[in-house]
Amino acid sequence: MIELLHTIQQMGQNLLGAAWMPVWTAVKILVIVVPIMLTVAYLTLAERKVIGFIQVRIGPNRVGPYGLLQPIADGVKLLFKEIIIPSGSNKFLFVAAPILTLTPALAAWAVVPFGFEMSVSNANAGLLYILAMTSLGVYGIIIAGWASNSKYAFLGAMRSAAQIVSYEIAMGFALVCVLMVAQSMNLGDIVHGQQSKAGLFGWYFIPLFPMFLVYLIAGVAETNRAPFDVAEGESEIVAGFHVEYSGMAFALFFLAEYANMILVAALTSIMFLGGWLPPFNIAPFNLVPGLFWLLGKMSFVLFLFLWFRATFPRYRYDQLMRLGWKVFIPLTLVWVAVVGAWMQTPLWLW
Amino acid sequence: MSFETLVFYLFAALTVFAALRVITARNPVHAALFLVLAFCSMAGIWMLLEAEFLAITLVLVYVGAVMVLFLFVVMMLDVDLVQLREGFWRWFPFGLLLAAIMVFEMIGVLGNRQTAGTGAKLAKHAADYSNTKELGRLIYTDYVYAFELAAVLLLVAIVAAIALTLRRRKDVKSQNVARQVSVRREDNVRVVQVPSEPKAGAAKTE
Numbered sequence: 001m002i003e004l005l006h007t008i009q010q011m012g013q014n015l016l017g018a019a020w021m022p023v024w025t026a027v028k029i030l031v032i033v034v035p036i037m038l039t040v041a042y043l044t045l046a047e048r049k050v051i052g053f054i055q056v057r058i059g060p061n062r063v064g065p066y067g068l069l070q071p072i073a074d075g076v077k078l079l080f081k082e083i084i085i086p087s088g089s090n091k092f093l094f095v096a097a098p099i100l101t102l103t104p105a106l107a108a109w110a111v112v113p114f115g116f117e118m119s120v121s122n123a124n125a126g127l128l129y130i131l132a133m134t135s136l137g138v139y140g141i142i143i144a145g146w147a148s149n150s151k152y153a154f155l156g157a158m159r160s161a162a163q164i165v166s167y168e169i170a171m172g173f174a175l176v177c178v179l180m181v182a183q184s185m186n187l188g189d190i191v192h193g194q195q196s197k198a199g200l201f202g203w204y205f206i207p208l209f210p211m212f213l214v215y216l217i218a219g220v221a222e223t224n225r226a227p228f229d230v231a232e233g234e235s236e237i238v239a240g241f242h243v244e245y246s247g248m249a250f251a252l253f254f255l256a257e258y259a260n261m262i263l264v265a266a267l268t269s270i271m272f273l274g275g276w277l278p279p280f281n282i283a284p285f286n287l288v289p290g291l292f293w294l295l296g297k298m299s300f301v302l303f304l305f306l307w308f309r310a311t312f313p314r315y316r317y318d319q320l321m322r323l324g325w326k327v328f329i330p331l332t333l334v335w336v337a338v339v340g341a342w343m344q345t346p347l348w349l350w
Numbered sequence: 351m352s353f354e355t356l357v358f359y360l361f362a363a364l365t366v367f368a369a370l371r372v373i374t375a376r377n378p379v380h381a382a383l384f385l386v387l388a389f390c391s392m393a394g395i396w397m398l399l400e401a402e403f404l405a406i407t408l409v410l411v412y413v414g415a416v417m418v419l420f421l422f423v424v425m426m427l428d429v430d431l432v433q434l435r436e437g438f439w440r441w442f443p444f445g446l447l448l449a450a451i452m453v454f455e456m457i458g459v460l461g462n463r464q465t466a467g468t469g470a471k472l473a474k475h476a477a478d479y480s481n482t483k484e485l486g487r488l489i490y491t492d493y494v495y496a497f498e499l500a501a502v503l504l505l506v507a508i509v510a511a512i513a514l515t516l517r518r519r520k521d522v523k524s525q526n527v528a529r530q531v532s533v534r535r536e537d538n539v540r541v542v543q544v545p546s547e548p549k550a551g552a553a554k555t556e
Contacts, residue, residue, distance in 0.1 A: 093383075124480045128406045135414025139386070142418065146379060146425050154425070161422045165415055185482060322527065 028120045032109050040258040041071035047306050054310040081247035086149055089244070093147035098245065098252035101140025105259040108133035112266050113188045115276045115290045127175055127185040130267060131168075134222060137260060138164040141224075141231060141241045144253070148244040156240025159317060160231035164222060166324035171218040173332035174211040177339050178204060178271045181350060191275035193350075200279040205272040207342070207350050210335050212272045214328050216304070219264035221324070223257060225305055227312035230320060261305055262298065269297035358398055364391040378424045382417065389413050403482045 012020040045060065045067065052059025060067035085091055111126035113119040123129055138161060145157020179185050181204055182193040196202030205212040221228040232240040242253045269275060274297075276290030315323070342348050368388035375381040389412050396405035489497045 123402070125402050125406055125482055128403065128410065128482075132406045132410040132414060135410055135418075138414075138418055142421055142425070143383070146421075158422065158426070161418050165418055168415065185480075319527075 025120065032112075032120065033106060036106070036109065036259055036262060037255070039262055040255055041075065043258050043262065043302065044074070044254075045071050046302075047309070050303065050306045051310045054307070075251070078247055078251040083247040083249045084244075086244050088149040090147040090149070093143050094244075095249070097140045097144035097147055098249045098256070099140070100143060101137055101256040102252050102259070104133045104136040104140075105256045105263065108263055109266075111187055112263070113191065113270065113275065114294060117188060118291075119188065122186065122188060125185050126187040127179055127190070130187075131172060131175060134260070134263070135164070135168055137222075137256065140253075140256065144245070145241040148241075150244050152237040152239070152243045153241050155237045156231045156233065156243070159233070160224065160241060163224075163228065163230060163320060163324075166321060167218045167221040167328070170214055170324060170328035170332050171222065173329070173336060174208075174215040174218065175271070176336055177208050177211045177332070180336070180339055180343065181207065187270055187275075191270055191277065194274045195277055196350075197281065199277075199281050199285075200274065202350060203272065203274040203277070204350065207348075208272065208335070208339065210331060212268075214332055215272065216264075216268055216301070218324075218328065219268065220305065220308060221320070223260040223264055223305075225257070225261065226309040227314050228320060229314060230317050233314065235314075261302060265298040265301035265305070266294070268301045269294055273297045273301075354398060358395065361391045361394040361398070365395065378427075378429050379421065382421050382424050385420075386413055386417050389417070401481060403485055 009020075009024065012024060016023060048070075049059040049067070060070040063069040063073045085094055108130050110120045111123045111129050113122070141160045142157045145153045145155075145160070148154070178190060182190040184190060184193070190204075194203045224231045230236075230240075232242070234240075237243075242250055245253065274293075276294040278285040278288060278290075278293055280286075365388050368384045368391060371384040372381050372388060375384055389408060393405040393408045393413075396402075396408065
């Protein structure tokens, strides 16, 4: 596999010379973005199916066998719908907002490693880059809410801004714990730090268990997923920030939300669940390619997302703020100190 | 012209354009968004200087948090532009004077060979060089007092901001979550055993 990649790179170098570098990067980007888009499409189907089964329904089963063509039908429908621009809206920002939401969701994938040295950019400050990119996603939502010139959209945007700023702090501190333990901000090195003879017991979710939970929950909040979907809140503010959007513009918000979900799943797997490492370093487990372990862990986290949505009622806005500021932030602050002290003792095994 | 120079001029032009639009845009929301653009292109320039930590932190802190709150506030306010523009020409000379002082200060700092590395070639580092580690080492050794001082300053600002906005209001209801969580079924529901009556309808149909 690695040899094949090297041969391709060699061939390209010989063929195109200096122009090869952008071409190769473009190929790498496509190799990541196309599967993400396909995963997004089928994640929507999986969501409807899983929630259907949880609620003792069948879910979509009309288009194709077992409803497998449903996402394609939905996509085609959205493509052909008209994008209605409200008359009092700010046209430029109204159109730019969905793009601004989707771009950071995809850009963050640049530093995600899918295996040993398998990422578009093996950046040293990878963790920081991820945090920066995920924090940019809120602009699309705020701008969409403001540019729509609609009360409901504006309320949704305001809620989203407050929510994301509060949960980002807890999320950041949870990641500080990870980088303290791994002593690196490179995501590849973080996975390496979890490699040990103990297999699954060497992963960071054991010493950092509270941080694992905080990150997962803050991740659900950052992606505006139920039970933290106050920005949409269909029973209170109709559809929140994207109430005025239709057709493909709406689909972009949808894509961004699911791409962000997959991103949070990937990051949780990489930082807490050992990334591409097998749970036990013995025969049947370590024969499976690392990519499949990573995808398996991501699927598990994504299933949790769907499970949450089917199980919990939506948080009320003030309860959401309380959870972020009064529970998560003190907890993470304490845990940073605990981990710092713990690492100095011989009891630290990771 | 190398590729890097080209990128630099692109980002520099974008920064200057965005910064100008921040002060000339009529709509305050547009102005705030142009400020975001200025920050982003500035981060690009810092990235060219291999200051990746600072560049990403600029995006993370200023674009990701500070400007979100800025936009939040600016969108909520009903800004009256006419009122804002009142007295523009009266204060114009004063502003001009301030700007001139700032320009001279900048020239003084940047033109001084001891404070800025003008002309000196930047040392290139290997790809695995972590400037986060380097920065951390400097902050916690050579510049520890300045760093601590900045931290204390920020803490004072936080305390002051909270003290300014914290006020008790009598008419606000709040919930005690600890009490809500510790509620047992027995606290709210009472199961009463009611002795069953003889069937009312049963006697009649007989």
